[in-house]
Amino acid sequence: MTPQQQTRQAAVEAAAYRIRQHALAMGEVQGQGYVGQALGAADILAAVYADQLAFRAEDPAWDGRDRFLLSTGHYAIGLYAALAEAGIVPVEELETYGSDDSRLPMSGMSTYTPGMEISGGSLGHGLTIAVGLALGLRARGNPARIVNFLSDGELDEGSTWEAAMGAAHHRLGRIIAVVDINALQADGPTAGVLRTEPVAEKWAACGWHVQRVDGNDVGALLGAFDAIAARIEGPEAVDDGGHGAPSVILCDTKVGRGVPLLEEREKAHFMRIEEHEWAVCQEQLTAGYAEQTREKVAL
DSSP: OOHHHHHHHHHHHHHHHHHHHHHHHHHHHHTEESHHHHHHHHHHHHHIIIIIOOOOTTOTTOTTSOEEEEOOGGGHHHHHHHHHHTTSSOGGGGGGTTSTTOSOOSSOOTTTSTTOOSOOOSTTOHHHHHHHHHHHHHHTTOOOOEEEEEEGGGGGOHHHHHHHHHHHHTTOTTEEEEEEEOSEETTEEHHHHOOOOSHHHHHHHTTOEEEEEETTOHHHHHHHHHHHHHHHHSTTOSSTTTOSOOEEEEEEOOTTTTOHHHHTOSSOSSEEOOTTHHHHHHHHHHHHHHHHHHHHHHO
């Protein structure tokens, strides 16, 4: 790894750490919530907002921005943390999470929150919106990319696969789907609710360019995004400026990542965390990040 790559990766890892800190702080406001998903997806959100997306923090509606669609509205706590890290939402506003009249409701609402592109509480709609949005942007000559974040539980939805086929049919190469595969949904382990494997082969059969990575490995995530950029815009681009196969990154993640106390929780979809446990969570997160940083310096 070159020094430049090391610096880039370290910056994203630091952003992921702060996103996790913000998510824990917001969760403590309510004493409960979808904290485990936010912790598990923090590395993905950091890679997107700290390294990938084109945006203007002072103008969230800038027409030239890349669009990030949070199909999983209940992951909003993680996105709010990322928006704060990106400077789109003031960090001090995170204290209002889930409160009356807050711009940060517990499930994402596009009418309330700067930088929240869609209301994604009902699962299975994000990718269909991405297809329509991509067609509209193409008609206007806007080269913005669309990153659609969805969960493995959403792969239970038929609308997701209709959209996947539609994106490939229309050659919407500027769509990037990012699937958080944490193997858990509201009714239990994903494999027990509705088995989706072999999931990579299914996306490939729909005509997508597929990569599968450890979604808690920042280096692997950046490598996957770089491979997509090379396909779309590099000197040896293969899909004619975005008129090619859409891309999907399948990200295997762990609910509660970075906080051992929460990683081992049996009921982890919607967590209820005792008052005395919040300080322990922050301490474990800080200690883990410090150890990770020391190990990299030693290398």
